[in-house]
Amino acid sequence: xxxxxxxxxxxxxxxxxxxxxxxxxxxxxxxxxxxxxxxxxxxxxxxxxxxxxxxxxxxxxxxxxxxxxxxxxxxxxxxxxxxxxxxxxxxxxxxxxxxxxxxxxxxxxxxxxxxxxxxxxxxxxxxxxxxxxxxxxxxxxxxxxxxxxxxxxxxxxxxxxxxxxxxxxxxxxxxxxxxxxxxxxxxxxxxxxxxxxxxxxxxxxxxxxxxxxxxxxxxxxxxxxxxxxxxxxxxxxxxxxxxxxxxxxxxxxxxxxxxxxxxxxxxxxxxxxxxxxxxxxxxxxxxxxxxxxxxxxxxxxxxxxxxxxxxxxxxxxxxxxxxxxxxxxxxxxxxxxxxxxxxxxxxxxxxxxxxxxxxxxxxxxxxxxxxxxxxxxxxxxxxxxxxxxxxxxxxxxxxx
Amino acid sequence: xxxxxxxxxxxxxxxxxxxxxxxxxxxxxxxxxxxxxxxxxxxxxxxxxxxxxxxxxxxxxxxxxxxxxxxxxxxxxxxxxxxxxxxxxxxxxxxxxxxxxxxxxxxxxxxxxxxxxxxxxxxxxxxxxxxxxxxxxxxxxxxxxxxxxxxxxxxxxxxxxxxxxxxxxxxxxxxxxxxxxxxxxxxxxxxxxxxxxxxxxxxxxxxxxxxxxxxxxxxxxxxxxxxxxxxxxxxxxxxxxxxxxxxxxxxxxxxxxxxxxxxxxxxxxxxxxxxxxxxxxxxxxxxxxx
Numbered sequence: 127x128x129x130x131x132x133x134x135x136x137x138x139x140x141x142x143x144x145x146x147x148x149x150x151x152x153x154x155x156x157x158x159x160x161x162x163x164x165x166x167x168x169x170x171x172x173x174x175x176x177x178x179x180x181x182x183x184x185x186x187x188x189x190x191x192x193x194x195x196x197x198x199x200x201x202x203x204x205x206x207x208x209x210x211x212x213x214x215x216x217x218x219x220x221x222x223x224x225x226x227x228x229x230x231x232x233x234x235x236x237x238x239x240x241x242x243x244x245x246x247x248x249x250x251x252x253x254x255x256x257x258x259x260x261x262x263x264x265x266x267x268x269x270x271x272x273x274x275x276x277x278x279x280x281x282x283x284x285x286x287x288x289x290x291x292x293x294x295x296x297x298x299x300x301x302x303x304x305x306x307x308x309x310x311x312x313x314x315x316x317x318x319x320x321x322x323x324x325x326x327x328x329x330x331x332x333x334x335x336x337x338x339x340x341x342x343x344x345x346x347x348x349x350x351x352x353x354x355x356x357x358x359x360x361x362x363x364x365x366x367x368x369x370x371x372x373x374x375x376x377x378x379x380x381x382x383x384x385x386x387x388x389x390x391x392x393x394x395x396x397x398x399x400x401x402x403x404x405x406x407x408x409x410x411x412x413x414x415x416x417x418x419x420x421x422x423x424x425x426x427x428x429x430x431x432x433x434x435x436x437x438x439x440x441x442x443x444x445x446x447x448x449x450x451x452x453x454x455x456x457x458x459x460x461x462x463x464x465x466x467x468x469x470x471x472x473x474x475x476x477x478x479x480x481x482x483x484x485x486x487x488x489x490x491x492x493x494x495x496x497x498x499x500x501x502x503x504x505x506x507x508x509x510x511x512x513x514x515x516x517x518x519x520x521x522x523x524x525x526x
Numbered sequence: 527x528x529x530x531x532x533x534x535x536x537x538x539x540x541x542x543x544x545x546x547x548x549x550x551x552x553x554x555x556x557x558x559x560x561x562x563x564x565x566x567x568x569x570x571x572x573x574x575x576x577x578x579x580x581x582x583x584x585x586x587x588x589x590x591x592x593x594x595x596x597x598x599x600x601x602x603x604x605x606x607x608x609x610x611x612x613x614x615x616x617x618x619x620x621x622x623x624x625x626x627x628x629x630x631x632x633x634x635x636x637x638x639x640x641x642x643x644x645x646x647x648x649x650x651x652x653x654x655x656x657x658x659x660x661x662x663x664x665x666x667x668x669x670x671x672x673x674x675x676x677x678x679x680x681x682x683x684x685x686x687x688x689x690x691x692x693x694x695x696x697x698x699x700x701x702x703x704x705x706x707x708x709x710x711x712x713x714x715x716x717x718x719x720x721x722x723x724x725x726x727x728x729x730x731x732x733x734x735x736x737x738x739x740x741x742x743x744x745x746x747x748x749x750x751x752x753x754x755x756x757x758x759x760x761x762x763x764x765x766x767x768x769x770x771x772x773x774x775x776x777x778x779x780x781x782x783x784x785x786x787x788x789x790x791x792x793x794x795x796x797x798x799x800x801x802x803x804x805x806x807x808x809x810x811x812x813x814x815x816x
Contacts, residue, residue, distance in 0.1 A: 248776075511804070
């Protein structure tokens with residue numbers, strides 16, 4: 127689960143990390159009052175709160191929002207009203223949002239902080255070494271690109287969440303970023319604060335990008351992003367309410383409510399229902415070079431509730447891009463008959479108007495095939511994965 | 527012989543009285559797995575499905591000499607259940623539950639470091655040695671006893687790989703699902719070592735996925751072996767570019783962007799046979815043995 131910049135900054139501030147003064151605003155009037163409250167004379171920064179990086183270099187779809195991006199520096203108090211009004215209710219497109227962009231319903235109003243240098247700081251899970259890794263870079267480029275092209279520009283420091291950062295590690299970072307002596311305590315507090323937040327809140331990733339260095343040696347988080355471990359939300363009652371439903375694709379959101387995972391691909395016309403990501407990906411591999419591609423898949427995981435499975439199947443059935451459905455279930459924990467019953471009840475509710483091929487294997491396979499055969503639904507049964515793909519492609523060709 | 531598990535392995539079930547556990551335990555018993563004990567707090571002294579139940583793992587091990595455990599406990603209890611298993615010095619533990627928090631896994635990996643216990647999973651179908659024993663939720667009806675070992679990072683593709691070995695007419699020696707999660711209890715290498723030493727295993731199928739460098743570790747280990755058994759590998763999503771939408775962005779930042787192709791080329795360089803579609807595995811196996 128991801129949260130907005132203003133929420134992430136609020137959390138980090140609670141762990142002793144320095145952030146610029148700021149307030150959230152839903153209307154232009156609120157933005158003006160927020161600005162006045164923050165500082166008497168500015169300048170200020172207006173930041174569109176959508177969950178995406180590269181907001182500054184992004185652009186709005188609507189002409190009325192003006193040519194500037196999603197982060198705007200404002201000098202005069204009167205301009206706050208006008209600029210906030212332009213941004214609110216408009217659609218911001220960035221390198222990460224896709225062409226549709228994201229609707230801006232709130233902006234974060236901040237004091238402008240003058241800095242002399244900027245850095246990337248990230249704390250991530252290092253799955254291979256079973257620890258967390260702190261990543262630091264003074265490169266201005268996108269961190270993903272830097273990681274791929276110039277890995278030597280990133281300093282990686284493995285840390286334990288159960289200990290404070292060691293003096294040697296701190297020294298190494300001071301040297302790598304070439305920070306002034308007076309920033310050492312600030313750096314120490316920053317890293318310990320990030321680690322503590324990571325541990326307390328079951329984070330998967332905390333990024334401060336950029337971290338600013340001021341002329342007085344202070345380190346201040348100019349932007350912040352936190353991702354949380356969905357599997358740990360049950361023990362994070364303060365984090366759960368920070369979720370913004372509007373940030374998510376409607377179908378992905380629906381799927382997550384049933385404990386399933388929905389994934390959309392950019393092109394394609396085949397909707398796939400599986401009980402494992404690997405299975406979906408290998409079906410996608412099989413479709414490689416074929417006339418129809420995978421549009422989306424739903425992973426029902428080990429779902430054991432017939433009604434939930436039925437609701438999941440409807441998510442795929444009602445997707446207008448889907449012109450053919452491939453259901454591929456290898457039952458272990460999940461019993462195939464529950465999926466068959468789920469198909470029946472979903473079809474009864476929303477109808478089955480496109481070709482559907484089903485391949486069952488494993489737990490209660492025969493029972494499941496029997497349920498479908500007796501239902502009278504025009505569902506094709508395949509005996510293996512290749513056949514499921516070839517039968518569906520043929521049926522889709524005939525239907526077209 | 528087989529790997530990790532055979533018909534003589536004494537197995538205990540942690541969380542035996544749970545609803546899902548009972549469905550699968552019945553199946554395991556019917557198929558011959560020697561389940562000698564169940565563990566369920568405050569249920570000690572009972573008999574459940576004709577299996578004696580104990581309050582703690584240590585007590586169960588003392589009384590029954592069990593050496594392996596399959597845990598049907600919920601995700602939130604996996605860490606504590608694993609601690610108990612490690613303290614009782616069980617050799618092999620399988621965690622079935624999906625959804626174990628990453629922070630718990632980081633702690634679990636620390637607990638395992640200096641222990642005698644190997645954890646398989648979490649979020650795995652488990653381990654099966656066909657016609658002998660199963661620690662997990664594999665559908666027994668798809669397996670055939672044979673000579674191919676399977677190690678897989680994708681639970682559902684584990685089954686698919688099983689079907690491929692059947693199609694080749696070779697069957698399986700032992701099948702191990704490493705789990706679908708970000709952090710695995712055990713990676714490929716330790717299990718490759720076991721299969722290499724197992725006289726019943728003639729070849730190994732290795733199923734990888736995007737994210738992490740488990741496959742690269744496997745390739746490096748394989749390259750270090752003299753005259754090893756043949757390995758056929760498939761990486762799910764080989765036609766997909768790895769991005770932060772599908773995978774964990776932290777992987778990209780820590781290791782640089784690693785696509786399935788990167789993994790495949792490292793594996794090829796180590797002399798593994800790499801297939802680009804999962805249904806090519808059976809033809810590859812046939813080529814090896816016929």
